[in-house]
Amino acid sequence: MTTIKTTYxxxxxxxxxxxxxxxxxxxxxxxxxxxxxxxxxxxxxPKEWFNINGFLKIGENGVVTIMSPNPxxxxxxxxxxxxxxxxxxxxxxxxxxxxxxxxxxxxxxxxLAGGSQSIRQGWQSxxxxxxxARQMLREAAAKAWEVPVEExxxxxxxxxxxxxxxxxxxxxxASAAVSIPVPEEVKLKDVKDFKIINTSRKNxxxxxxxxxxxxxxxxxxxxxxxxxxITHPPAFGxxxxxxxxxxxxxxxxIKDVFTINTFNEGYERQWCDTSAFPELVVVVGNxxxxxxxxxxxxxxxxxxVSEPENTASYMTKMAALTAKPTLTPLRKDGDxxxxxKNAAQVIERTYTAPFLAHNCMxxxxxxxxxxxxxxxxxxxxQTPEFVEKTLSARLNLPLEKIDIQMxxxxxxxxxxxxxxxxxxxxxxxxxxxxxxxxxxTREDDITQGTYRPAYHVTYRAALDTDKNLIAFHLRxxxxxxxxVHPNRFPAGAVDNYLAEDWTLDTNISTGAWRxxxxxxxxxxxxxxxxxxxxxxxxxxxEFRLALFDRxxxxxxxxxxxxxxxxxxxxxxxxxxxxxxxQNQEGVSxxxxxxxxxxxxxxxxxxxxxxxxxxxxxxxxxAVDCGIxxxxxxxxxxxxxxxxxxxxxxxxxxxxxxxxVPDQSNFDKYRxxxxxxxxxxxxxxxxxxxxxxxxxxxxxxxxxxxxxxNAMYKATGKRVYHQPFMGDQQPxx
Amino acid sequence: MATFNLNINGKKQQVEVDPAxxxxxxxxxxxxxxxxxxxxxxxxxxSCTIHLGDVAMRSCMLPxxxxxxxPITTIEGLSENGDHPVxxxxxEHDVAQCGYCQAGQxxxxxxxxxxNPKPSDAEIEGAMNGNICRCATYVRIKAAIKTAAG
Numbered sequence: 001m002t003t004i005k006t007t008y009x010x011x012x013x014x015x016x017x018x019x020x021x022x023x024x025x026x027x028x029x030x031x032x033x034x035x036x037x038x039x040x041x042x043x044x045x046p047k048e049w050f051n052i053n054g055f056l057k058i059g060e061n062g063v064v065t066i067m068s069p070n071p072x073x074x075x076x077x078x079x080x081x082x083x084x085x086x087x088x089x090x091x092x093x094x095x096x097x098x099x100x101x102x103x104x105x106x107x108x109x110x111x112l113a114g115g116s117q118s119i120r121q122g123w124q125s126x127x128x129x130x131x132x133a134r135q136m137l138r139e140a141a142a143k144a145w146e147v148p149v150e151e152x153x154x155x156x157x158x159x160x161x162x163x164x165x166x167x168x169x170x171x172x173x174a175s176a177a178v179s180i181p182v183p184e185e186v187k188l189k190d191v192k193d194f195k196i197i198n199t200s201r202k203n204x205x206x207x208x209x210x211x212x213x214x215x216x217x218x219x220x221x222x223x224x225x226x227x228x229x230i231t232h233p234p235a236f237g238x239x240x241x242x243x244x245x246x247x248x249x250x251x252x253x254i255k256d257v258f259t260i261n262t263f264n265e266g267y268e269r270q271w272c273d274t275s276a277f278p279e280l281v282v283v284v285g286n287x288x289x290x291x292x293x294x295x296x297x298x299x300x301x302x303x304x305v306s307e308p309e310n311t312a313s314y315m316t317k318m319a320a321l322t323a324k325p326t327l328t329p330l331r332k333d334g335d336x337x338x339x340x341k342n343a344a345q346v347i348e349r350t351y352t353a354p355f356l357a358h359n360c361m362x363x364x365x366x367x368x369x370x371x372x373x374x375x376x377x378x379x380x381x382q383t384p385e386f387v388e389k390t391l392s393a394r395l396n397l398p399l400e401k402i403d404i405q406m407x408x409x410x411x412x413x414x415x416x417x418x419x420x421x422x423x424x425x426x427x428x429x430x431x432x433x434x435x436x437x438x439x440x441t442r443e444d445d446i447t448q449g450t451y452r453p454a455y456h457v458t459y460r461a462a463l464d465t466d467k468n469l470i471a472f473h474l475r476x477x478x479x480x481x482x483x484v485h486p487n488r489f490p491a492g493a494v495d496n497y498l499a500e501d502w503t504l505d506t507n508i509s510t511g512a513w514r515x516x517x518x519x520x521x522x523x524x525x526x527x528x529x530x531x532x533x534x535x536x537x538x539x540x541x542e543f544r545l546a547l548f549d550r551x552x553x554x555x556x557x558x559x560x561x562x563x564x565x566x567x568x569x570x571x572x573x574x575x576x577x578x579x580x581x582q583n584q585e586g587v588s589x590x591x592x593x594x595x596x597x598x599x600x601x602x603x604x605x606x607x608x609x610x611x612x613x614x615x616x617x618x619x620x621x622a623v624d625c626g627i628x629x630x631x632x633x634x635x636x637x638x639x640x641x642x643x644x645x646x647x648x649x650x651x652x653x654x655x656x657x658x659x660v661p662d663q664s665n666f667d668k669y670r671x672x673x674x675x676x677x678x679x680x681x682x683x684x685x686x687x688x689x690x691x692x693x694x695x696x697x698x699x700x701x702x703x704x705x706x707x708x709n710a711m712y713k714a715t716g717k718r719v720y721h722q723p724f725m726g727d728q729q730p731x732x
Numbered sequence: 733m734a735t736f737n738l739n740i741n742g743k744k745q746q747v748e749v750d751p752a753x754x755x756x757x758x759x760x761x762x763x764x765x766x767x768x769x770x771x772x773x774x775x776x777x778x779s780c781t782i783h784l785g786d787v788a789m790r791s792c793m794l795p796x797x798x799x800x801x802x803p804i805t806t807i808e809g810l811s812e813n814g815d816h817p818v819x820x821x822x823x824e825h826d827v828a829q830c831g832y833c834q835a836g837q838x839x840x841x842x843x844x845x846x847x848n849p850k851p852s853d854a855e856i857e858g859a860m861n862g863n864i865c866r867c868a869t870y871v872r873i874k875a876a877i878k879t880a881a882g
Binding site for chain 2: 073074075076200202203205206207209210211212213214215216218219221227252287288289290293359360361362363408409410411412413439441442632633636637639640641642643644647665666667671672673674675677678679680681
């Protein structure tokens with residue numbers, strides 16, 4: 001058993017305990033989490049709730065409500081984070097109701113969906129919230145029963161005193177527990193005693209999802225609410241010159257047409273304020289269809305502010321930058337120049353990938369009601385805490401006058417880190433002096449992106465006469481962002497190593513996209529290593545294992561950003577589970593391994609070619625992300641991450657001509673569909689007792705390498721430029 | 733503006749709207765049936781799938797004026813208690829990640845199974861190809877359809 005000090009987040013515990021005293025404190029009637037709506041899940045709601053701390057409240061009948069602090073984008077934190085609290089509280093999951101917490105920086109820390117960090121960084125505070133409440137209940141019972149607290153045990157929501165035979169449900173002591181002082185330290189369960197963590201629990205919103213209940217931002221409505229839409233410049237490099245709204249204004253159901261500036265003049269933007277088009281034309285009306293029609297009737301003139309860009313020109317510029325003799329050196333081990341000069345064989349390959357749009361199925365939207373006194377905003381946002389600051393500056397309201405409620409999100413993938421649409425909704429509501437829901441059309445959503453940057457990298461490897469890898473060199477970059485991680489593998493496993501990078505400015509807005517940087521560089525690196533292994537005459541898994549062995553026994557350099565043992569562990573696991581080496585007739589195999597977002601992944605792709613198209617028959621994946629909180633959901637997320645990676649690598653691209661996006665909807669933007677998905681996926685989690693790490697992102701990047709390597713085996717041709725099947729027409 | 737009498741989920745509904753208004757927006761804005769989702773507006777993603785009679789239709793390109801007397805079923809009316817075999821299979825397989833496209837997937841799958849109670853893998857893929865899942869839960873969707881088919 002581990003004992004932890006409750007100092008982390010203690011401020012919030014004390015604060016909410018002081019507030020508590022029975023009854024509902026926080027009102028979110030519309031967002032009432034997963035209050036059961038079907039027969040099976042029906043729970044009797046208590047007459048009274050007792051707030052034990054900011055994370056949970058207990059009813060007099062023993063039903064527990066646990067707040068899920070972080071935004072839910074489909075990564076399943078709304079189920080898995082409360083599971084962690086419930087584990088330490090020691091309650092029966094059947095008696096738990098989950099509610100989405102609103103933004104509250106007094107109670108919760110890091111209410112953000114990004115970097116696959118929700119579980120990892122929430123782990124301690126979630127456990128502490130549950131354990132603290134359990135301890136307070138035990139103390140309340142000890143006081144009433146006049147026995148030492150150490151003699152009181154708990155099981156599934158019941159307090160027990162063995163010697164006296166007394167027992168009581170948590171509900172009976174919930175009221176008394178409120179007035180127990182927050183303990184200075186609490187004991188956490190041993191991993192072996194977990195009853196909820198590492199057991200599969202279905203999505204708490206599952207029933208609502210399959211019955212179409214309102215859950216998402218775009219489903220939100222309020223009496224008197226108006227619908228707003230924006231029109232932005234049709235090309236990057238343009239801005240608004242003038243608007244003729246005479247037709248639009250007179251159309252049925254239209255309330256107003258005007259322009260807004262998302263940010264005040266002189267405002268210094270935060271990282272999450274990315275928006276290429278802060279000046280927008282707005283149409284407000286009664287219904288979505290009416291506003292859509294009026295939007296089309298706007299007559300707008302645009303003017304140039306910067307040079308419009310073309311896909312062809314930035315590809316040329318990126319190639320020139322990678323080829324530049326001197327670049328920013330990020331890490332150098334040994335003497336790479338000499339090693340390459342003296343090499344028996346040098347392999348050099350270049351890899352590229354295009355801009356990508358996020359394409360969340362739910363286009364950007366937000367509800368806002370802003371008055372002179374306060375701002376209330378409701379909707380899908382990955383970064384509520386940051387957006388609150390931007391809103392405060394834009395609306396000139398103190399933070400405490402801004403109320404942000406988070407809805408379930410129809411996808412995030414990084415797009416909803418950039419909350420300009422929240423500010424837009426607020427500014428429109430302020431101007432209309434009415435509650436407003438801002439909705440982007442799909443076209444608005446795709447053509448005003450914070451795109452995955454385009455990337456370009458060249459790898460070189462040197463082999464000596466015995467085919468040993470003696471030097472490794474990568475140089476690359478991207479539009480506004482470099483994908484080069486200098487301290488990742490194979491740094492640390494090669495004597496002579498050099499990593500260099502560059503970035504290229506662009507007026508096309510870019511940002512984080514599921515596993516930023518890694519989503520390109522992992523595939524490139526793993527495809528390159530496959531070629532190097534082949535040149536060295538080695539099996540691709542044995543080749544990598546030998547490098548990990550080197551990194552374990554005699555690492556080069558000190559800052560290697562991985563544990564070679566765990567890296568090798570997933571590779572060995574996937575080797576065994578996939579039956580690597582047992583070739584099946586007509587099936588081509590590719591392998592990869594990668595470490596990012598604190599988790600280790602290895603994958604084997606089995607592929608056949610049908611009518612010239614790659615068909616993935618099966619994927620075997622091995623994952624080391626520490627303790628798996630909710631296996632059924634973790635497996636789902638792992639599967640989705642890999643299919644997503646395969647889809648984008650094969651089919652997807654965002655291209656531009658004179659600054660105008662070539663793709664504005666799913667008729668031209670190609671996403672993977674049912675018939676192209678892998679036929680079967682097996683995910684194996686390495687069992688250990690390491691604190692949990694990321695899962696939303698790590699499965700996505702390496703699959704591109706395994707896919708490319710399988711394609712080579714299937715076709716005899718290496719693929720270097722994404723999308724690999726770029727000439728395929730969209731299916732619909 | 734014109735008045736339309738519609739039969740939605742077994743209930744008679746009257747709306748007064750522009751005849752060109754797609755059923756998607758009639759459902760969402762006028763009748764507060766928001767289970768049917770907007771994804772693309774051009775019948776390319778399937779998020780807005782409803783049943784017109786027994787047939788799966790993309791409601792984003794179905795003008796209200798073309799519905800006539802044909803009964804409409806939305807995700808809210810697929811079953812009374814979320815216990816349609818397809819809904820049950822979706823819960824059993826814990827299919828959803830973000831969940832946004834799943835109403836459309838379920839409506840498309842339930843229409844498929846009505847027309848073809850025991851579809852092959854290829855028939856499932858063909859029938860479901862118009863429904864995009866950006867979280868890429870395709871493997872589970874297929875498994876759930878097979879479970880629902882029994």
